[in-house]
Amino acid sequence: MPPVLIETNHVHKTYRQSLLGRSQAILSHCCIQIYEGESVGLMGPSGSGKTTLGKILAGIERPDKGDVSFRGNNIHSANQEIWSDYRRSVQMLFQDPQGTFHPFRTIGQSIECVADLLGYSSSDYNNCITSLCEKVGIHPEVLSRYPDQISGGQAQRLALARILLSRPRLIILDEPTSGLDISVQAQILHLLREFQNREKIAYLLISHDPAVVGFLSNRQYLIRNGIVSEISLNTPEVRNTTIN
Numbered sequence: 001m002p003p004v005l006i007e008t009n010h011v012h013k014t015y016r017q018s019l020l021g022r023s024q025a026i027l028s029h030c031c032i033q034i035y036e037g038e039s040v041g042l043m044g045p046s047g048s049g050k051t052t053l054g055k056i057l058a059g060i061e062r063p064d065k066g067d068v069s070f071r072g073n074n075i076h077s078a079n080q081e082i083w084s085d086y087r088r089s090v091q092m093l094f095q096d097p098q099g100t101f102h103p104f105r106t107i108g109q110s111i112e113c114v115a116d117l118l119g120y121s122s123s124d125y126n127n128c129i130t131s132l133c134e135k136v137g138i139h140p141e142v143l144s145r146y147p148d149q150i151s152g153g154q155a156q157r158l159a160l161a162r163i164l165l166s167r168p169r170l171i172i173l174d175e176p177t178s179g180l181d182i183s184v185q186a187q188i189l190h191l192l193r194e195f196q197n198r199e200k201i202a203y204l205l206i207s208h209d210p211a212v213v214g215f216l217s218n219r220q221y222l223i224r225n226g227i228v229s230e231i232s233l234n235t236p237e238v239r240n241t242t243i244n
């Protein structure tokens with residue numbers, strides 16, 4: 001069994017619905033583990049807290065109670081060195097990648113900004129971006145376009161290339177094919193699967209669709225009413241439902 005890469009320990013998260021409104025518990029005593037290099041699915045009805053859990057694992061949201069450990073270190077009490085390694089190693093690919101590129105910069109300029117922040121020299125970046133484009137199946141010419149000049153599938157590939165600059169160990173894929181038409185969905189899912197097989201990067205795949213989750217993950221969790229449990233896709237309850 002490979003070592004645990006990241007885990008949540010009795011994580012609890014509540015959102016207040018409005019200034020005077022009641023609080024709603026989204027996650028309660030959530031304990032999950034993701035091992036190095038494995039691909040895990042996360043399913044659940046709409047609004048059940050899948051993205052919230054993804055953001056907590058990525059360090060974008062903080063739990064109210066409980067903690068997250070990355071390679072055995074509690075990230076909420078980590079020193080700067082561990083925190084930086086964790087933030088670089090755990091990346092999230094969002095549902096609407098087009099919206100994550102700066103609207104008035106070319107895609108290449110947006111990606112280069114991230115490379116600057118990561119400390120790439122311009123020659124390292126130039127060497128790296130060509131091979132990243134090849135890995136995600138994008139012609140480098142597309143880098144000179146603006147976000148409104150690329151398709152949804154191209155945006156997803158380019159967002160993945162940008163993430164790969166930081167050499168992640170876990171990518172949280174939040175509905176990575178929603179909004180794409182069927183043939184592009186299949187291309188992106190095959191790209192993600194080939195990539196995972198080759199590079200052994202761990203995935204947390206968030207999806208409503210058992211077929212997508214079954215295609216891309218070996219182990220699955222389900223969130224319902226704030227409770228996260230490990231499930232098998234082979235149970236009739238899950239097999240026969242699209243959870244939405």
Ligand SMILES: Nc1ncnc2c1ncn2[C@@H]1O[C@H](COP(=O)(O)OP(=O)(O)OP(=O)(O)O)[C@@H](O)[C@H]1O
Nearest residue numbers: 015016017026044045046047048049050051052053
């Ligand atoms: N920042 C926030 N402030 C208040 N409520 C929030 C916030 N973020 C999410 N929520 C609420 O928390 C609940 C869970 O949201 P979340 O986006 O995690 O669900 P989800 O399972 O990913 O949903 P979907 O499948 O529809 O994307 C929802 O009721 C949502 O409205």
